[in-house]
Amino acid sequence: MQAEKINFIKFTTLTPEYIRKVSTVKVIIPDTYNDEGYPIDGGLVDQRLGVIDPGLKCKTCGGRSKTCPGHFGHIELVRPVIHPEFAKTIYMLLQSTCENCHRILLGNEEIEKLNQKLKDFILNEEDYEYEDILESRAVSSKTKTIKLCPHCNTKQRKIKLERPTFFSIEGIQLKADEIRDWLLKISDNDLKLLSIDPKTTRPENFVLITLIVPPVNVRPSITLESGERSEDDLTHKLVDIIRINQRLEQDIDAGAPQIIIDDLWELLQYQVTTYFNNETIGVPVARHRSTRPLKTLAQRLKGKEGRLRYNLSGKRVNFSARTVISCDPTLSINQIGIPIKFAENLTVPVYITQWNIEYAKKFIENPNYPRALNIISKQGIRKRISDNNREEILKIVSKGDIIERQLIDGDIVLFNRQPTLHRVSIMAHEVKVLPGLTLRLNSAATTPYNADFDGDEMNIHVPQSLEALAEAKYLMQPKDLILSARNGEPIMYLKEDELVGIYLLTQDNNEFNKQEACEILAGIGIYDLPEPNKKTSKYSGKSLFSMILPDSLDLEYKDKNNEIKIKKGIVTSNNIITEKIVNDVLITEIFKTYGSDDAAKFLTQASKLSLIIAYKQGISIGIGDYYIHGIETEKQAIIQEVEQKAEQLWYNYKNKKLEPLPGYSLKETYNTTNILELSMARNVAANSIKKYLNSSNDAYLMIQAKARGNIFNFIQTSLFLGQQAVRGKAPSRGYNKRLLPYFKKSDNNIMAKGFVKSGYSDGLNLIEYFEHSMGARDSAMSKSLVTAVSGYMQRRLINALQDLYIDENLAVKDASGSLIQTEYGGDSIDPMYEKLEEK
């Protein structure tokens, strides 16, 4: 079957005539299979509705279960029934038209005015926004209030809609057939005024007299292990409808009293209502025998697990794999290490041409690893290549065939980690097939994915078309995405041990002898030596670092804490090369002047170089790093000072000597000042602890190199935890006027305010542990809340902005072509490169 390109999709309602026309079966029997397990004719799985059981033949198209697309049937309802989803629209129409003459409740003058507006509307359709159309639908709000028909002067009685489908006019029920008659009498011209196009939608279709029965393919039954059949929820519902319909018919024919007929009619209405939407407000939920609510039409479409979001916006894929990730510093940021087991099963199509036929034949010939798994002939027949047919295939393979060969080094695959929050959560890496069972990546590439190696799993996808491959290769490689589209800053950079390595390497006095220098440089694949220091004839760390810089790089950078001078690719300044220099200044500069390949090379080499240094020196931390001689007295002094300050503040507050801060009351002033003083204790400690620390302490070394931790982590471990916080304030709730029953009421001691005097290395006492837990719980709560809220926010943002694109003139437009910005961002600069532009 040839698929046609869809240009547009129009929505309408089905007319009874149309339903009867497309229907293959008039379903009359409220049952499915007979005792022999064979579909009943005129039942809900009639073979004319299509077949899903293997072996049976469709009586309409003759197709088998795989080829028959399914066909619609219908049910003739004995009495009309209101379509519950259209009830509101029906209500609007009843209110807007006269109960006597069924004309719209507008005077001729107003009709003329509206007509004029509509004409203009149709003529200049493109000039109108969707919102104008919405506005035009508001005509009904005018007509609702009119109480006298301008055409026949009939007084309009009040119509009421009791949800979901019960209409009444001054207390007397309007039956579905009466409503249908009323709607039938509304003229086409009047409908146009209410923005309903009579050509596509006649309102009488909102009241059903025939019900379309979906093909069995839509509601397949499943056979349980016991051989028992279990029908789909929709089939169950349809059975109910037919059953009630039948009973209603019998009763009418038998001339049963009106009350009984009305009751059954109402029941039929209920069954139809729940068939369309089983969550209709005001209607009891229809349940399965097992009391599970039935999943009917509306439920199938709705929500995250509904057809639209689950099956249509998101699609299942082949040619993908998933496993745990781990780190491999020997890989470049552009590469990915793939387990050989994956490589053996994932395939890449090779389109055979006259130029690559020899190349392709090699894969067919090869019985082992890099081999071709399948061959797809020109006719589109897929054949598995095995030892038996290999020779045969080799003979017939020709131009135009496609082979599917195993994944090999150098292929491009997409690499992804969920949640896919931004575009760099999917990037195209170059395959490197490796032993082992994990996917491997360079640690610098973890930031964009927000990945770590504590058990994270990631997915790969192998592009299957040349277009997809080209797009991956030219737009999605990590080397081209080193700079973030969010702010133009590098998003891939050195981290952790690599930073310590760079720090150690470029320390002032760090020099290496010739042998060491050779070892280090050979480790990163450089076989030249830099100029040695003339005095010592040794090689400085900075000169080794210079070897990985591009030869012609000239750079001078200076700010408050960082400084570097590079001339002709050689570092000439004496300062330590800091985290900021490597991860920001150098990466950006190299990316700008030498391009993405050199930037990626620099990153890879820098990480290897620094790790070699880190291995050589050896870095590790232990609890011993956090026990500092002589710090205990310092700690006591700091705590005492804080206590005194709090005491003084309390005294001032009690004696009203406290100066209130502008815009604050005295109590507020006390609370804020107090909490500020207490939390300042950490800052005081930060200053005094530095005296006791130097780079020989590996924990502190990491802090200095900005690899891990900060001084406050250190203080919390070796000194005290400090002030705890709940919602940004001192923990206060618990008992009356006190945090815990341990304290006296209105205690002004710093401990009673949530100040923890112990550190992690000493351990907390019970009271402190409770206080700390309050803060910990608060942050755990807010974290989980924030992720949920921000996830929804992002979904909304993407939905609102997804259609925007840059047009040929660098203006921003949306899907309907509305101009959002005349020039993107005012200067057309790509935010990814905005930092480069500034320099």
Add this chain to the structure above:
Amino acid sequence: MSEESKKNKFNVQPGEAVGIIAAQSIGEPGTQFVLRVFHSAGVLSLVSTKGLPRLIELIDARKKPKSPAMTIYLEKNISKSFDDAAKILKKIEKIKVSDLISDFSEDLEAKTLVLNLNKDKLEQYKVTEKSVFNKLSKNTNITVSELENNKLKVKLKKIKKLKQPKNKKSDNKEAKNDQEEKEFSTKATRVAFVDLLNLIIFGIPKIDKAVLKENNENEFYIVTSGSNLEEVIKLEGVDKSRCYCNDPFEVLNIYGVEAARNTILNEIKTVLDEENITVSVRHMSLLADTMTFYGLIKSVGRKGIAGKKESVFARAAYEETVKHFINAAVFGEEDKLRGVAENILIGKQIQVGTGRVKLVIKNSDLKKLREKPKPAN
């Protein structure tokens, strides 16, 4: 667009899905929003909604922000003087009757209220007994007489007008009014008393707190919590061109969409800056422009941009699936399949990025063109 920027190698590429990139850039760091612990380092800052709640408030285009605030700059000639600034501050700051009294005694029979003015409080708010008396006298519903010792006697003339208008609404209005005017209940008097105590006698309504601040240029300016742009810019001495309000709707009503757009941009920027999240202005301005390009502020979400898209599928796939399909059927809507979501749904290539690029000449046509003999020249 200038010729120069057209050539720039750092330019965006035509087709680039800038909207998605902007949405991701603003949304992705969302998880980094943590209620940071002690952020009130500058004690003077007034309490305000911050972080994620504020960001959501902005993109939802909430009509009533949780913490409206204003920054009021003064005209250059007076902005350097503390006294002049304080005078304006006094006009802005809201003072209720109850703020100035230490206690009061009520006489329900005589419908009088004796207010005991507190000297300390008067001083704190820098108002005099005289001015309170004058302000209260201006109110036509009451008669004020001065007693000794900072006491003011207030007698209610009409209870009706001081009452909340809510109580007024009933079917036979006049009959009830007559009745009540003659003998109004104690309850009504009580309500009137409470209203009187809550009466704002100084300042601008809706502004709760106002604080004077000084910037690095020794210029005084006023920061308020609560906002009333309309009234504030009427004040003499206030610099109308620099007056800032953080509620985009208020700005929209007074200065127009362009200003409202700038307010949205500015506020989003402030929120992100406070969290130390760096996001390019281009993304934020695109969001602000999308919210305002229609001439009004539209929210991001089912009631705003996302819910008003022309595509039925895009709306249905987002939220309220059934409602959108039903409406589409009633009004015979047509989905032209121009956006991203609907094309993914249908299985077609999306119309942004590389999907926008189309083949102008087919290969077969190209052959025909080549075969054509060149015109002899």
